[in-house]
Amino acid sequence: MQDIKMQRRRFLTTLACGAAAIPLAQLLAGQARAADLPHVTADDATAKAVGYVPDASKLDAKKEPTFKAGSACGGCALYQGGKEAFGGCALFPGKAVAAKGWCRSFAAKA
Ligand code: SF4
Numbered sequence: 001m002q003d004i005k006m007q008r009r010r011f012l013t014t015l016a017c018g019a020a021a022i023p024l025a026q027l028l029a030g031q032a033r034a035a036d037l038p039h040v041t042a043d044d045a046t047a048k049a050v051g052y053v054p055d056a057s058k059l060d061a062k063k064e065p066t067f068k069a070g071s072a073c074g075g076c077a078l079y080q081g082g083k084e085a086f087g088g089c090a091l092f093p094g095k096a097v098a099a100k101g102w103c104r105s106f107a108a109k110a
Contacts, residue, residue, distance in 0.1 A: 034084065034088055038094075040092050041054075047092075056073075056100055056101060072099065072100050073089065073102060073106075074099035075108060075109055077109045078091060078107060085098065086098055086099065
């Protein structure tokens with residue numbers, strides 16, 4: 001009986017560790033993928049169309065009246081990155097935008 005309890009405890013511990021490891025591995029893999037993506041540049045056709053800039057702090061607010069100080073890709077609902085400097089964006093599949101970037105499609109995260 002004691003053996004069965006030990007085996008059950010070991011099994012449940014292994015199961016819990018495995019369940020915790022899967023999201024961590026997915027998180028790390030996602031970050032690695034975002035870091036590997038080519039960065040969107042100002043020369044990109046979509047970037048030109050939406051007025052993307054890699055550094056919102058250098059944006060001329062007079063030329064972009066919809067820009068609100070403090071808004072940046074990192075705070076946009078379409079941003080798919082985490083706390084790293086670059087992350088994916090729904091507008092630029094397969095590429096990464098700068099977390100401190102901005103474009104006219106900016107939509108603040110809820
Ligand atoms: Fe940045 Fe949002 Fe524009 Fe994508 S849609 S480039 S995340 S501001």
